[in-house]
Amino acid sequence: xxxxxxxxxxxxxxxxxxxxxxxxxxxxxxxxxxxxxxxxxxxxxxxxxxxxxxxxxxxxxxxxxxxxxxxxxxxxxxxxxxxxxxxxxxxxxxxxxxxxxxxxxxxxxxxxxxxxxx
Amino acid sequence: xxxxxxxxxxxxxxxxxxxxxxxxxxxxxxxxxxxxxxxxxxxxxxxxxxxxxxxxxxxxxxxxxxxxxxxxxxxxxxxxxxxxxxxxxxxxxxxxxxxxxxxxxxxxxxxxxx
Numbered sequence: 001x002x003x004x005x006x007x008x009x010x011x012x013x014x015x016x017x018x019x020x021x022x023x024x025x026x027x028x029x030x031x032x033x034x035x036x037x038x039x040x041x042x043x044x045x046x047x048x049x050x051x052x053x054x055x056x057x058x059x060x061x062x063x064x065x066x067x068x069x070x071x072x073x074x075x076x077x078x079x080x081x082x083x084x085x086x087x088x089x090x091x092x093x094x095x096x097x098x099x100x101x102x103x104x105x106x107x108x109x110x111x112x113x114x115x116x117x118x
Numbered sequence: 119x120x121x122x123x124x125x126x127x128x129x130x131x132x133x134x135x136x137x138x139x140x141x142x143x144x145x146x147x148x149x150x151x152x153x154x155x156x157x158x159x160x161x162x163x164x165x166x167x168x169x170x171x172x173x174x175x176x177x178x179x180x181x182x183x184x185x186x187x188x189x190x191x192x193x194x195x196x197x198x199x200x201x202x203x204x205x206x207x208x209x210x211x212x213x214x215x216x217x218x219x220x221x222x223x224x225x226x227x228x229x230x231x232x
Contacts, residue, residue, distance in 0.1 A: 044211070046222070104215040108162045
């Protein structure tokens with residue numbers, strides 16, 4: 001079945017440091033890949049996504065590239081801010097052309113807690 | 119602005135009682151909604167897929183008689199935890215799937231069973 005593995009946290013960085021959160025996946029076919037962020041006390045929000053190999057998703061300075069050859073979707077940001085402190089989840093959904101009961105289902109990684117200090 | 123709301127945001131109940139959690143889609147008609155459970159410092163576990171006008175589809179290991187799901191309209195799905203016990207204490211999150219692949223999540227409901 002599908003699975004997502006994220007690097008274990010927590011990750012603690014100083015402001016303006018470079019961020020990488022590793023994410024690898026196992027799936028059949030060609031899944032879509034997502035990064036969701038959960039700020040303290042809030043629900044999950046979609047941060048970025050990529051639907052096919054070599055696509056790069058980007059938002060708010062964060063980037064991730066869909067690497068089929070390494071089955072990875074690592075999240076990066078060049079200069080983090082205190083406001084980026086949150087829990088980050090990597091996720092995948094079934095192949096884009098799938099239908100039926102499995103369509104749209106997300107498989108999540110375990111989440112990575114990021115804390116950014118001033 | 120918020121796309122999905124949940125009510126209540128937090129509930130405390132006694133063991134043996136039932137608790138209903140509402141999930142509302144504010145901006146979209148959602149034929150499909152999902153219910154997740156999140157344990158402290160852990161990932162989200164999909165419990166069931168809620169389909170408007172039909173029975174919910176439960177994931178393996180989730181008791182359908184304990185977690186009753188009703189998707190009565192295109193904007194409302196409810197999760198009822200029946201005869202709740204302390205081990206049911208958790209964070210319950212719903213999401214909607216208004217169009218291809220992108221899910222929007224509610225803020226979650228914290229359930230504490232005493």
